[in-house]
Amino acid sequence: MWLKKPVIYGSLHQFEGQVSVFAPHLGAPCYRCMFPVPPAPGTVPDCNTAGVLGVLAGLIGTLQAAEAIKLLTQHGEPLLGRLLHADTLGTRFREFKLRRDPACPVCGENPAITAPIDYQHFCGLTPPGTQLELPPSQLEAARATHFLLDVREPWEHALLPFPADHWIPWQDLPSQLPTLPTARPILTLCRVGLRSHEAALLLRQNGHPHTLSLAGGLEAI
Ligand SMILES: [Zn+2]
Helix, strand or coil: CCCCCCEEEEEEEECEEEEEEECHHHCCCCHHHHCCCCCCCCCCCCHHHHCECHHHHHHHHHHHHHHHHHHHHCCCCCCECEEEEEECCCCEEEEEECCCCCCCCCCCCCCCCCCCCCHHHHCCCCCCCCCCEECHHHHHHHHHHCEEEECCCHHHHHHCCCCCCEECCHHHHHHHHHHCCCCCCEEEECCCCHHHHHHHHHHHCCCCCCCEEECCCHHHC
């Protein structure tokens, strides 16, 4: 929006996906025209929970790449103001018109948001200014102070071993909360830092308010 760069949007859910290009500087809607407010925390399932047809990610990603090439080469008709919906179960593609919202909080006539904001706070995930991620450069120092909790699947340990203090697969965490120590703050970690982020949020809401997540996961160290 502020950098005048288009956002090539793609989303997936089980057997369905969507693609569009958000670019208010080109007359098209922005992401907030379509989704003015974020969903309530915890109401959006990720692919681990809801499942997603593997080839759908390839299909949607390829369509996004095609939009990027068209915009860069200024050829063809980009998905500006159009949302393409793909249903792989029925093998149907549908197109919906999207219009700019004059009351949009970002690109509307009286925008309430005029600069980048704290998205963790905006989405209700953390209080404003809360530090949740631990930079990989501080991992060695954190070993002395934190209880290291690996939330990867058991088969991942064989591929990328790491000497944590404890191992609980991410999806088993809710039932294993009573087994975690309360004397030391917890540092969660996984392969790329997404599951550990979710785990840290869960722990913060369940008696471990100082939990951190290793930013970027083990691949970042
Ligand atoms: Zn907008």
